[in-house]
Amino acid sequence: PPPLLSVRDLRVHFPTEDGLVKAVDGLSFDLARGRTLGVVGESGSGKSVATQAVLGLHSPARTRVGGEVRFEGEELIGAPERRLARLRGNRIAVVFQDPLTALSPYHTVGRQIAEPYRRHRGASRREARERAVEMLARVGIPRPRSRHDDYPHQFSGGMRQRVMIAMALVCAPDLLIADEPTTALDVTVQAQILDLLMELREESGSAIVLITHDLGVVSGFADEVLVMYAGRAAEHGTAREVLGRPRHPYTWGLLTSMPRLSAEAGRDLVPIPGAPPSLIHPPPGCAFRPRCAYPKEVSGPLECARDRPEAPPGHGPACHLEPARAEALFAERVLPR
Ligand code: SF4
Numbered sequence: 199p200p201p202l203l204s205v206r207d208l209r210v211h212f213p214t215e216d217g218l219v220k221a222v223d224g225l226s227f228d229l230a231r232g233r234t235l236g237v238v239g240e241s242g243s244g245k246s247v248a249t250q251a252v253l254g255l256h257s258p259a260r261t262r263v264g265g266e267v268r269f270e271g272e273e274l275i276g277a278p279e280r281r282l283a284r285l286r287g288n289r290i291a292v293v294f295q296d297p298l299t300a301l302s303p304y305h306t307v308g309r310q311i312a313e314p315y316r317r318h319r320g321a322s323r324r325e326a327r328e329r330a331v332e333m334l335a336r337v338g339i340p341r342p343r344s345r346h347d348d349y350p351h352q353f354s355g356g357m358r359q360r361v362m363i364a365m366a367l368v369c370a371p372d373l374l375i376a377d378e379p380t381t382a383l384d385v386t387v388q389a390q391i392l393d394l395l396m397e398l399r400e401e402s403g404s405a406i407v408l409i410t411h412d413l414g415v416v417s418g419f420a421d422e423v424l425v426m427y428a429g430r431a432a433e434h435g436t437a438r439e440v441l442g443r444p445r446h447p448y449t450w451g452l453l454t455s456m457p458r459l460s461a462e463a464g465r466d467l468v469p470i471p472g473a474p475p476s477l478i479h480p481p482p483g484c485a486f487r488p489r490c491a492y493p494k495e496v497s498g499p500l501e502c503a504r505d506r507p508e509a510p511p512g513h514g515p516a517c518h519l520e521p522a523r524a525e526a527l528f529a530e531r532v533l534p535r
Pocket residue numbers: 446447448484485486487490491492493496502507516517518519
């Protein structure tokens with residue numbers, strides 16, 4: 199059978215006054231049923247835009263989307279809006295960073311959780327109400343039966359995020375996309391929400407795409423990690439490979455620039471120099487080259503400043519370093535700091 203989600207050469211381009219922004223420019227990956235993929239990168243790396251394209255939500259206007267996004271083999275790019283509306287909130291659901299923008303202030307949380315259940319499952323008002331109460335209980339809202347009739351503003355940030363998760367999971371989706379679900383929350387609540395997602399994953403068997411700028415968040419959570427840079431995959435592999443034996447200099451930079459990971463490893467915090475490149479006029483060759491300390495270590499015919507590295511199909515880094523050289527550099531120059 200085809201993978202649950204298969205993305206091939208995805209491109210999301212939109213025109214601006216300054217030129218064409220190539221927010222995503224050639225991204226490919228597969229996600230199997232029940233697996234968790236962490237998508238990591240700085241803001242502007244294309245991680246949100248890419249996943250919105252998966253849902254057929256490609257704002258802003260005049261966005262051009264190319265490539266393939268297949269859900270159980272069915273092409274979603276260019277699929278009729280009616281078809282996408284039947285999948286969204288049903289078999290594919292999303293949790294956003296800020297539940298206040300995703301929840302309506304005018305309806306009770308119970309009604310908002312029940313709504314997709316009524317629409318997609320044809321449940322009666324009463325069944326949907328019971329289901330909403332059950333979902334509130336499952337995501338750990340105390341006194342779910344009475345909180346059911348409260349409005350979003352009556353909940354704390356962390357509790358609102360739980361409500362969002364209840365709403366996303368009400369139809370038991372095959373794929374849950376969580377876009378920075380804990381970024382707006384304090385550290386303790388972040389950990390609670392991640393634990394909750396892990397628990398629900400065990401129960402529901404949903405595949406999860408967890409989008410985050412924090413590599414620390416995916417460790418211990420994701421089966422696989424996709425590191426994005428300038429709208430493309432910098433490195434893709436199992437969480438063990440990417441976190442334990444990363445081969446892309448950008449991944450090294452992420453590892454040493456994350457306060458929590460550095461503290462755990464007893465390392466100094468080393469920020470990545472420079473800033474992400476323009477997505478309108480990206481540098482030729484490797485988009486990471488202006489910030490990379492290792493172009494001189496590349497042997498062989500390919501040049502960082504001229505040839506754009508491609509990530510190999512499946513797992514691996516998009517980098518011209520020889521694998522053995524990359525491993526040695528990581529061990530000698532990145533780990534000891
Ligand atoms: Fe650095 Fe070259 Fe690898 Fe790009 S291809 S990450 S510039 S070593």
